[in-house]
Amino acid sequence: MKYSKRHYEKLLSITKNVYGVKVKERKDLWLISSSNCWAGNQSIELGIYAECWYELIAVLAHELGHCLSVRSGKAISMATYMIYIHEVPLSKREAKLILEEERRAWRLGFKVLRDNDIEVDGRMLKFRNARMRGHAKTVKRLSA
Numbered sequence: 001m002k003y004s005k006r007h008y009e010k011l012l013s014i015t016k017n018v019y020g021v022k023v024k025e026r027k028d029l030w031l032i033s034s035s036n037c038w039a040g041n042q043s044i045e046l047g048i049y050a051e052c053w054y055e056l057i058a059v060l061a062h063e064l065g066h067c068l069s070v071r072s073g074k075a076i077s078m079a080t081y082m083i084y085i086h087e088v089p090l091s092k093r094e095a096k097l098i099l100e101e102e103r104r105a106w107r108l109g110f111k112v113l114r115d116n117d118i119e120v121d122g123r124m125l126k127f128r129n130a131r132m133r134g135h136a137k138t139v140k141r142l143s144a
């Protein structure tokens with residue numbers, strides 16, 4: 001699939017207008033994203049960079065996935081996530097919950113793409129897998 005700015009803007013518009021999630025684009029960040037999805041007004045901060053549309057689209061979809069996960073009631077608590085963010089040692093249960101949350105965010109985000117006729121191609125799947133391996137490594141290190 002040839003992704004373009006048009007696909008990114010479509011997802012941006014869906015994120016804001018369909019799901020009511022604010023997106024703050026930051027040109028000074030590279031591939032860093034976060035979502036403040038536990039707040040009443042959910043928002044995403046996204047480091048944007050040109051010419052890599054499939055990564056940008058995948059990252060935005062993933063962060064939206066976290067917001068949708070919270071809405072579904074299945075997401076891990078903010079407290080558990082903060083433990084992870086601050087690299088505090090994790091219990092087995094917390095480690096499992098965090099990886100489940102990451103997996104769920106990818107699944108929900110990619111569903112939004114597919115439901116809106118934005119293909120999820122092999123590069124996006126590879127990108128997701130690499131990110132999941134990163135999380136698995138971090139979780140393993142923190143649970144040791």
Ligand SMILES: [Zn+2]
Nearest residue numbers: 062066102105
């Ligand atoms: Zn995530």
